[in-house]
Amino acid sequence: MSEDKRTRLSNLIFYIALTIELVLMIAEKSEISLHDCESMVFKCTFALTVLAVIIMKHGKREWIAIGVIAAFTFICWRFFSGKNELLRFSMFMIAARDIDLKKVMKYIFYVSLAGFALIALLSVVGVLGNIYMITDYGRDNAQELRYVFGFGHPNTLYGCVFALSAMWMWIYGQKSRIISWLLALAFNVAICLLSKSKTALAICIIMFATGLLVRYWNKIAECRIIYILTALVTPVFCVAFSVWSACVSYIPRYHQEMKCHNFISAIDELLTNRIHDLYRGNERHAGAIETWKLFSDRMSEETFDMGWVRLFYWYGIIPAVIISLLVILLIYICYKKKDAMTLVIILSLSIYTVVEATFVSRFIGRLFIFPIAAIYLWEFFSRDKIKEERS
Numbered sequence: 001m002s003e004d005k006r007t008r009l010s011n012l013i014f015y016i017a018l019t020i021e022l023v024l025m026i027a028e029k030s031e032i033s034l035h036d037c038e039s040m041v042f043k044c045t046f047a048l049t050v051l052a053v054i055i056m057k058h059g060k061r062e063w064i065a066i067g068v069i070a071a072f073t074f075i076c077w078r079f080f081s082g083k084n085e086l087l088r089f090s091m092f093m094i095a096a097r098d099i100d101l102k103k104v105m106k107y108i109f110y111v112s113l114a115g116f117a118l119i120a121l122l123s124v125v126g127v128l129g130n131i132y133m134i135t136d137y138g139r140d141n142a143q144e145l146r147y148v149f150g151f152g153h154p155n156t157l158y159g160c161v162f163a164l165s166a167m168w169m170w171i172y173g174q175k176s177r178i179i180s181w182l183l184a185l186a187f188n189v190a191i192c193l194l195s196k197s198k199t200a201l202a203i204c205i206i207m208f209a210t211g212l213l214v215r216y217w218n219k220i221a222e223c224r225i226i227y228i229l230t231a232l233v234t235p236v237f238c239v240a241f242s243v244w245s246a247c248v249s250y251i252p253r254y255h256q257e258m259k260c261h262n263f264i265s266a267i268d269e270l271l272t273n274r275i276h277d278l279y280r281g282n283e284r285h286a287g288a289i290e291t292w293k294l295f296s297d298r299m300s301e302e303t304f305d306m307g308w309v310r311l312f313y314w315y316g317i318i319p320a321v322i323i324s325l326l327v328i329l330l331i332y333i334c335y336k337k338k339d340a341m342t343l344v345i346i347l348s349l350s351i352y353t354v355v356e357a358t359f360v361s362r363f364i365g366r367l368f369i370f371p372i373a374a375i376y377l378w379e380f381f382s383r384d385k386i387k388e389e390r391s
Contacts, residue, residue, distance in 0.1 A: 003057050007098045010052040014095045015107070017048035018364075022108065025365025026115030029160060030122075031129045031152050042362070046088045052095040065381070066094060081315055082298035085362050092364055093374035102171070104371045109167040112368070116160045123150030137272070147194040154195030155305075159358040161191045162203065166345050167368055169211050173341055181212055199271070199355050207348040214340040221340040230343050231331045234350035235308070235324045241354060242308035246289040249278035271355055274305045287313055294318050307353030307360045314360070326377070333376045342372060 001009075024041050028034055053066065073087035096104070123129035129150030136142040137154070146154040165188055172180070185208045192201040214220055248264050268275040278287030285291060286302035287309050293300075295316035304310060312320040327346065334343045349369060353359055359366055 006055050006057055010055045010095065011099055013048050013052040013055070014099060015104075017045040017052070017092070017095070018104070018108070019111070020045050020048075021363065021365040022111045022115070023365075025363045026112065026119070028363060029116070029151055029156060030119045031150065038362070042084070042088060045364070046084075046091060049088075049091040049095040053091060056095075056097060069094070076295060076315065076319055080295035080297060081300065083296075083314060083362075086315060086319060089364065089367070089370070093370055093377070096371050096374035097378050099371060099375070101371055101375045105167060105171050105368070108368050108371070109164065109171060112160075112167070112365075113164055116164065119151060120149040123148075144196070146196045154197055155200070155356060156358070158191055158195050158197050158200040158204075159356060161188060162200070162207075162348075162352065162358075163366070163368055165204075166207065166348060169207070170341055170345055170372070173211055173215055176215070178216075181208070181215065184208070203348065203352050206351060207344065210344045210347060211341070214344055221338040224335065226340065227331055227335040227343065230347050231328050234331065234347050235327050238308055238350045238354050239324055242306060242312070243289070245275045245306060246278055246287060246292065246309050246312075249275050249288045250285070274355060277304055278306065278309060292317055303357065305357055306355060307357035310357045310360045311353075326373075329380070330373055330376060333380050336380075337376075342376075345369060345372075 069090050073090050077084045132147045134145045151157040188204040279285045287304045
């Protein structure tokens with residue numbers, strides 16, 4: 001089989017796997033229960049991505065790299081965490097090697113947009129899901145009303161809007177007029193107000209402010225300082241703050257007399273008890289620093305909101321550090337490519353993940369940045385040399 005045919009076939013299989021993952025993700029965002037079929041779907045899409053990788057033409061160096069990645073993620077799964085996400089994610093990104101990045105991102109954007117719009121529509125017409133929910137969201141108000149539009153939780157609602165906005169920004173932001181930017185911003189602010197999420201509003205302002213700066217200051221992509229600052233914030237500050245949160249998570253409840261209590265409590269209150277809940281959220285104190293391991297174990301199943309902490313807790317310190325280093329590498333690649341808009345997406349995602357674990361998930365469909373990361377990493381690791389080796 002010629003290399004051109006191999007590429008077309010592997011890309012077709014990749015799109016099939018991607019479509020299945022997107023449909024699963026959209027259904028999971030709604031109030032449809034999918035627990036009985038998730039595992040089977042994940043196995044199916046994993047098999048498809050492995051098939052796509054096998055069909056591709058690879059040189060020796062490439063096979064060695066694939067083998068090392070597969071072995072490491074397999075060991076993490078079978079011998080430590082019992083979670084196969086790292087293996088599935090890595091195979092998905094390897095299978096993305098020959099895709100047309102712009103086309104794939106547009107495909108993810110429009111499929112997600114259609115799916116999320118359908119969820120909202122079904123809730124509005126009363127077919128599936130609530131338009132709003134009244135409950136205690138951790139703010140000592142049992143009668144708090146927040147809009148969800150079929151997504152089950154107000155934070156889930158904005159998480160979807162955030163993902164769509166980030167994808168729109170990456171695909172169309174550089175060429176869109178100010179009116180389009182302002183309309184997108186207004187829609188985000190409206191959803192933040194309806195969902196009553198202060199955190200979402202802060203993230204929204206950061207993302208659009210930096211995005212507009214990149215859009216209208218043409219030379220900012222040439223400024224080295226923005227890449228350095230982003231590398232310091234993402235993930236250095238994000239990880240450092242998350243580690244600190246895991247370390248002090250027990251203090252608000254058990255050390256009221258400590259001088260630092262008021263400072264910690266003030267931050268915890270801003271984050272709606274997210275730091276506090278790392279310790280007191282369950283009997284195992286999942287998320288607190290004493291539960292972190294070099295490689296996580298099969299008991300590490302609990303969930304909580306702080307995404308970077310969940311990354312370390314679910315998969316272990318070593319895998320999480322490797323992921324953090326890959327994020328820094330992506331920032332460096334953005335610098336080499338003078339790609340400031342992707343930098344905005346990385347910055348926004350990293351800050352968002354400090355307080356929300358939406359993108360630390362089993363669902364590949366949530367991780368819209370994977371194709372970008374895959375192509376950029378392939379290009380960085382001497383893709384031209386690998387092509388010469390294949391030929």
